[in-house]
Amino acid sequence: MLDMYAEEILERYKDPVNKGVIKNATSEVHETNPLCGDSLDIYLKIESGKITDAKFNGFGCAISQASADILLGIVKGKGVENAKNTTKDNFLKTLGISLSPARLKCALLSWHALMIAIGNRQNGH
Amino acid sequence: MLDMYAEEILERYKDPVNKGVIKNATSEVHETNPLCGDSLDIYLKIESGKITDAKFNGFGCAISQASADILLGIVKGKGVENAKNTTKDNFLKTLGISLSPARLKCALLSWHALMIAIGNRQNGH
Amino acid sequence: MDVEKIKADFPILKRKINGKKLVYLDSAATSQKPVQVISAIKEYYENRNANVSRSVHKLGEEATEAYENARKTVAKLINANSEKEIIFVRNATEGINLVAYSYFLPVAQAGGKIISTVMEHHSNIVPWQFINSMGIDLKFVGVTKDFGLDMENLNKIISAGTKLVTITHASNVLGTINDINQVSKIAHDNGSLFMVDAAQSVPHMPVDVQKLDCDFLVFSGHKMLGPTGIGVLYAKEEHLENMKPFNYGGDMIKEVGLEKTAFNDVPWKFEAGTPNIAGAIGLKAAVDYLNRIGFNSIRKHETKLTKYSLGEFSKLDNVETYGPSDATKRGCVISFNIKNVHPHDAASLLDRQGIAIRSGHACAQPLMEWLGAKAVARASGYIYNDKNDIDALVGGIEKVKRMFGV
Amino acid sequence: MDVEKIKADFPILKRKINGKKLVYLDSAATSQKPVQVISAIKEYYENRNANVSRSVHKLGEEATEAYENARKTVAKLINANSEKEIIFVRNATEGINLVAYSYFLPVAQAGGKIISTVMEHHSNIVPWQFINSMGIDLKFVGVTKDFGLDMENLNKIISAGTKLVTITHASNVLGTINDINQVSKIAHDNGSLFMVDAAQSVPHMPVDVQKLDCDFLVFSGHKMLGPTGIGVLYAKEEHLENMKPFNYGGDMIKEVGLEKTAFNDVPWKFEAGTPNIAGAIGLKAAVDYLNRIGFNSIRKHETKLTKYSLGEFSKLDNVETYGPSDATKRGCVISFNIKNVHPHDAASLLDRQGIAIRSGHACAQPLMEWLGAKAVARASGYIYNDKNDIDALVGGIEKVKRMFGV
Numbered sequence A, B: 001m002l003d004m005y006a007e008e009i010l011e012r013y014k015d016p017v018n019k020g021v022i023k024n025a026t027s028e029v030h031e032t033n034p035l036c037g038d039s040l041d042i043y044l045k046i047e048s049g050k051i052t053d054a055k056f057n058g059f060g061c062a063i064s065q066a067s068a069d070i071l072l073g074i075v076k077g078k079g080v081e082n083a084k085n086t087t088k089d090n091f092l093k094t095l096g097i098s099l100s101p102a103r104l105k106c107a108l109l110s111w112h113a114l115m116i117a118i119g120n121r122q123n124g125h
Numbered sequence C, D: 001m002d003v004e005k006i007k008a009d010f011p012i013l014k015r016k017i018n019g020k021k022l023v024y025l026d027s028a029a030t031s032q033k034p035v036q037v038i039s040a041i042k043e044y045y046e047n048r049n050a051n052v053s054r055s056v057h058k059l060g061e062e063a064t065e066a067y068e069n070a071r072k073t074v075a076k077l078i079n080a081n082s083e084k085e086i087i088f089v090r091n092a093t094e095g096i097n098l099v100a101y102s103y104f105l106p107v108a109q110a111g112g113k114i115i116s117t118v119m120e121h122h123s124n125i126v127p128w129q130f131i132n133s134m135g136i137d138l139k140f141v142g143v144t145k146d147f148g149l150d151m152e153n154l155n156k157i158i159s160a161g162t163k164l165v166t167i168t169h170a171s172n173v174l175g176t177i178n179d180i181n182q183v184s185k186i187a188h189d190n191g192s193l194f195m196v197d198a199a200q201s202v203p204h205m206p207v208d209v210q211k212l213d214c215d216f217l218v219f220s221g222h223k224m225l226g227p228t229g230i231g232v233l234y235a236k237e238e239h240l241e242n243m244k245p246f247n248y249g250g251d252m253i254k255e256v257g258l259e260k261t262a263f264n265d266v267p268w269k270f271e272a273g274t275p276n277i278a279g280a281i282g283l284k285a286a287v288d289y290l291n292r293i294g295f296n297s298i299r300k301h302e303t304k305l306t307k308y309s310l311g312e313f314s315k316l317d318n319v320e321t322y323g324p325s326d327a328t329k330r331g332c333v334i335s336f337n338i339k340n341v342h343p344h345d346a347a348s349l350l351d352r353q354g355i356a357i358r359s360g361h362a363c364a365q366p367l368m369e370w371l372g373a374k375a376v377a378r379a380s381g382y383i384y385n386d387k388n389d390i391d392a393l394v395g396g397i398e399k400v401k402r403m404f405g406v
């Protein structure tokens, strides 16, 4: 398990690759974390059932920003149905960070937003 | 100090001398003790400023019944103004029973009613 | 069940009252606390104390975990579907008020009917009088000669417009254990919600909200070995989702703007401000303690004790008891009156012998009126009581009778 | 004031967090508890535990006396006219809700105006939004550039129809101590009632309700060394007499009939059900402890600590603090942000060094918005903190900065 503040995470936070706005997004979701008031927007461009572009924007801690960046890297290029298979547990395993319960919410903020964005609402909460 | 359940108190409870109803009372007061739901009626006959008769009736513990009986014995025959001088402390001293805070309320139920009956309301509570 | 061993867990039972060893028979008012509960509170303050829900530091996380674990333990205790259905309140009374304010106040003006019973504790009467003053009818089911609920009466009173039937599971005066399932069925068949005041049942017997099929249920921690200041409202999740919040403030919100506020998810939506964290943790320790003994064993022990008590009381002349004669149909609560002796005098004189019982209206004045008693003396037993305690009580009553010449 | 000696009274301060000695700087969220408070609770449960108000047995009398003594101690602490003006509630939040429900809900439909401020904790905003939804206007006083209340703005907003002005005595984010007397005068001159949220002042400085000239005042026990689950509402007796009850049930009544109920006298009219007896007793022990140190000494100590903290923070590059620069005008609450570092990350990383601070919106989102900060990190000190703790914090922040390359 990676430390919450491993070099890899901090690098992702400082230099995200999937941060930004998609102007002509086909799907946009806004999620907030009541613990801290942090918020995140997820933008997806879905074409013929495939996620051709994915970005996130917003304000959050290193954990939430880095995990959003990693998550979107995972699903970009995937089919929507395929992306739905990114379960909570799968995603956390891929992240591989050891998280306390409070910070788990930070790590999963983007995942909740993504699930809603790809119409997997019942999984999203 | 007398014990709460001294022979004297128990006798008064079993054989009160001032218990009953005055049909043509000039003053009648109903008081309740929220602690137990006990209630007491005080009847006074006041003629030319003098308490010519005094009785109590109602349901209560030995302490409240005996002290009512003793109290009315004290004021019967007195002038109303004179009876007003029966302060709480005076009365308790005369009673001479050692009382816990909860049972103090029982002992003073009749005294409260009497003060109201003789128009000494601010002292009555 | 080893009562001697249990007694040893309760420090207060070593205390002398007026020179006599304490015989505590007032558990229906509040129970005593075992060292395991006292220690859990102490341990929390000494090692993990922090505010919950809002911190990312270790103490805060530990406190939050302990608090939420207590919720899980309580959910399991009463077999709730999920811990989301458990709201921590101050006491049973606040639980009932929460339902009154959050569910019924907003719909009170639309009319309808609420049905309570003559057997209730004031806590299950007075809140409904308040709601009644806002526009809903309020009716009370009577009591039968054998101290049960008058089901015929209930069937007569209930109607299509009935919004709530609310009854006590076990009477704090008569001991009567009501047939919850029957009432639940009548309520639901008439389209009404159904609420249970379980303040006198959850501490003493297995209670399963799904089996009881109730919409709301309340109880108090302090009557089941737990600390003061903590109680529980159980409610079906769907009701909680639809109910208005009760208290407003920190922790019960998701996002606050000056104009608009989004409320938190259940159960936190109903827990405004810093909760009684140590109270919840103490309650968990109490439930753990009771679970170790087992609620079936507790019920069995108390039934035996009740049977013994009723037998002993029946031998006393000029002593009247109130409640069902069949110990299997009641809790270990014996209300009584000694002829010509006021209950306060009985309680005071028993206290001199170290025996603590309740006296007065027992917060059930309407029931007192029905009984034709102004007040009663009440002895109530729990896991730490045994036949010796009952013998002491009966001996004490005999002494009182002698003093009063009864 | 001997902080070393004080520290020794707090068992939790001996704890190691992540291998480091705990440096607790989150007292604005909840304070730690000295052994004197923990022991008072333990002693109560071990020796005197019983229900209050309704028993004539010895334990019951002792419990009642202890509970009512706690009320007297609190009345004296804030110089209330009488202990009748002290209502025990769960926390400051419930105190505010009690006033909202019992005083303002019944008159809400008649209109008028309530004035709160942008500086408030959610607890002094959200209840008023509820009352607002029932018909009373709700306005918020703004904050000035130097982190004070905008008095001009207040004077503009207030009008003859204003029913309540409610403000925090000390801000839980900025530390600002508001000029209560000035606000009180403006409120009363306009015929309005005046309420003070004293959750962050009563624990830290002398507070005298008669000098402040307030109608209502609330605070929480858990922020002043006391247990969780106990708080205080102070209200002028005349208001309490006229207010409707809040929760309904046992103990708050004088006589209950099925049709009609007579409520108890104040303060008990507002305390339905079994109260948090151990909580009140623990709070008394806390007040006794603070009184022994003396509130003037506490205030002096904290002012010195604040001054030192502000000095040390000002030496940190890329760290912004919020709040008045004059330590004599504020409490020991330092909210800050490290550039490009989210407060949660700062708090998590400080936690690894054993330093507990808060992070997030601190239950004051409207103020956050005004500050232009989504969240803040907040360190808050109390009697058991000293310069060493601040040095540890500042050293910790420097480490965080290095990690994030700030």
Ligand SMILES: Cc1ncc(COP(=O)(O)O)c(C=O)c1O
Pocket (backbone or CB within 6 Å): C250, C272, C273, C274, D028, D029, D091, D092, D093, D094, D121, D123, D124, D168, D170, D171, D172, D197, D199, D200, D220, D363
């Ligand atoms: C200024 C202020 N008011 C109210 C509160 C609410 O206190 P509690 O959560 O104890 O009700 C707090 C504490 O969080 C506070 O800082």
Ligand SMILES: Cc1ncc(COP(=O)(O)O)c(C=O)c1O
Pocket (backbone or CB within 6 Å): C028, C029, C091, C092, C093, C094, C121, C123, C124, C168, C170, C171, C172, C197, C199, C200, C220, C363, D250, D272, D273, D274
């Ligand atoms: C049947 C019943 N309901 C409700 C209550 C009220 O409990 P509390 O005072 O803890 O709110 C009691 C206890 O007094 C009770 O016996």
